[in-house]
Amino acid sequence: MRCVLVSKNLDLRGYFGAEFARSAPRIELVDHTADATAEDVRLALAWHPPDDAFERYPNLQAVCSIAAGVDNIMACPSLPPDVDVVRVIDPGQAQMMSGFIVWHVIGHQRGFAAFRGQQRDRIWRRGDQRRARDVPVGILGSGGIGQRVAADLAQLGFPVMSWSRTAKPDSSASHSFHGPAGLAAMVGEGEVLVNLLPLTPETRGILNGNLFSRMRRGGYLIQVGRGEHLVEADLLKALDCGQLSGAALDVFATEPLPQAHPFWDHPQIVITPHDASDVSIGAVATTLAVTAEAIRTGQRPPHAIDRARGY
Ligand code: NAP
Secondary structure, eight states, X not given: OEEEEEESSOOHHHHHHHHHHHHOTTOEEEETTSOOOGGGOOEEEEESOOTTGGGGOTTOOEEEOSSSOOXXXXXXXXXXXTSEEEOOOOHHHHXXXXXXXHHHHXXXXXXXXXXXXXXXXXXXXXXXXXXXXXXXXXXXXXXXXXXXXXXXXXXXXXXXXXXXXXOOOOOSSOEEEXXXXXXXXXXXXXXXXXXXXXXXXXXXXXXXXXXXXXXXXXXXXXXXXXXXXXXXXXXXXXXXXXXXXXXXXXXXXSSSOOTTOGGGXXXXXXXXXXXXXXXXXXXXXXXXXXXXXXXXXXXXXXXXXXXXXXX
């Protein structure tokens, strides 16, 4: 099966070509820019596709992302309404994400930023050694990654709450909340807020001043969803007035973060360059192979999202 590679900012062939040749040899990769016979393309691998990308492929059946998120594909104006959009689910990524988030939660709990400052000034001053049980964590998003994070934090003794769109029973790791009322209740009880939501019309701008004002004073934000979830000016205000004590930001509305952006110099912000965790190249190859097989046999691809929901 032919699979067209569509991206305006990533060399997908350079990234994935060798692994696909090894683990998905029945898939022939063709470049979007090459003069491909567009009628025989039924599958695409895409990341930030150009606006008109999908106009040339009248028989396209599925578009695979190279990541857990599909928001940049869903935003493409030429994406036909009846095409399946497929995400990558990689337990190894959930584990990596969890380690990254646990690191930030403990950093806040134990005051590592203050220790770094003290070391710079050669100051020997011990911390207050807050117990994990005194630092409740609320997680926005209880999907594959959110559940893994909840389990790992609970194992370390943190009280964990999870928020989702649909109602879920409490798990052994976390207390469950859902819907708008559940959001207000959960955020009011938490000290650390972790964003692991997909970007959809409902979740865009959800990390805003109103939400921050409901958190415990001195709360901490860990933002690993998508940049567009955050109202950046509201975060700066919440930090500057002490409502939040700090924020760890991995994703930004504009990436790379512009050189003149005020986040770079903010003493209470930790920046990482959208590096919490990629999926593995092997997981992308497997997803593509499984999707090609589903198309061949007339099935719905296993990791196709619900397009009406947006994730
Ligand atoms: P997922 O399995 O699709 O789970 C999404 C969760 O969000 C579900 O629990 C869902 O609720 C909830 N949700 C969606 N819309 C909601 C709404 N309007 N209100 C309340 N809850 C809502 O996603 P995942 O694999 O865990 O990944 C989550 C996101 O993490 C990705 O979409 C991506 O944005 C981000 N991510 C970032 C990185 C990074 O490197 N920074 C890496 C991987 C992923 P239901 O359970 O009720 O459906």
